């Protein structure tokens with residue numbers, strides 16, 4: 619971190635300030651005294667140094683970080699890819715491709731079991747389904763809550779597919795004890811108290827990027843979970859809000875490559891919520907493979923026109939089957955071309 623002091627700051631003032639910094643943050647401070655200004659360089663662990671409180675000192679002209687504000691997430695401190703291991707030998711982040719598929723919401727036992735069996739047959743390795751649904755309208759279907767999780771566990775028992783489902787409040791953590799991967803939805807990406815609670819678990823967390831959050835904010839949210847001790851975090855790019863209205867959101871393909879470069883965490887792409895249009899799921903999935911996605915999460919419903927949420931973007935099981943074949947073929951082609 620570099621701190622430029624205001625013109626006219628005396629050597630004594632700079633030294634006093636350096637001592638404050640060393641005492642408060644345990645960092646080493648080197649000073650360069652120029653003709654016009656004094657520059658301080660902070661060495662050591664500067665992650666806990668609050669840039670805004672430094673800027674509030676009267677003698678400070680400007681402050682700049684030269685190191686990212688996240689540490690546990692940072693590839694610089696953990697060069698190898700993190701691999702998340704689940705039951706049945708499933709690994710996310712080891713270079714293989716996993717597809718998580720299932721309905722937006724769990725609606726009934728027959729529905730979730732039918733979809734689970736179908737997506738498994740098509741090569742999906744995990745089952746998704748929302749039991750707690752973050753809906754824009756309070757009058758829209760809110761999910762089956764605890765019963766929805768029970769139905770997902772039944773579908774897991776029938777098919778062997780590990781389950782992924784969204785949590786909306788730390789109050790519900792106990793209900794998620796048998797869930798394989800807990801999803802934090804886009805709308806809760808900066809619910810810091812929830813993130814801290816999830817950081818105390820020993821369970822993979824699928825963290826979706828917020829609708830209007832930057833790459834760095836997403837990584838800082840992952841840091842919240844990891845700083846509490848849970849290092850099993852999976853990042854998910856699910857499209858962001860832009861001026862474009864053709865698609866529901868805009869898939870930020872470059873974010874996937876950037877997440878992979880800046881962090882060691884596995885990265886998943888959600889083409890269903892990014893596009894909001896079934897025909898875009900295939901091309902967005904294939905483009906995601908090219909930028910290094912470790913997995914895809916795709917909405918599949920047995921009867922999209924009658925779905926209780928997100929029917930318009932859901933694939934039928936037959937269409938998913940066709941698309942999954944092409945996605946796996948693209949993955950093999952890419953792997954052999956880039957060997």
Ligand code: PEP
Nearest residue numbers: 722803804805826856891
């Ligand atoms: C979902 O996965 O069904 C969902 C609500 O996703 P997001 O948080 O990305 O909108």
Ligand code: MN
Nearest residue numbers: 722917927928
């Ligand atoms: Mn959905």
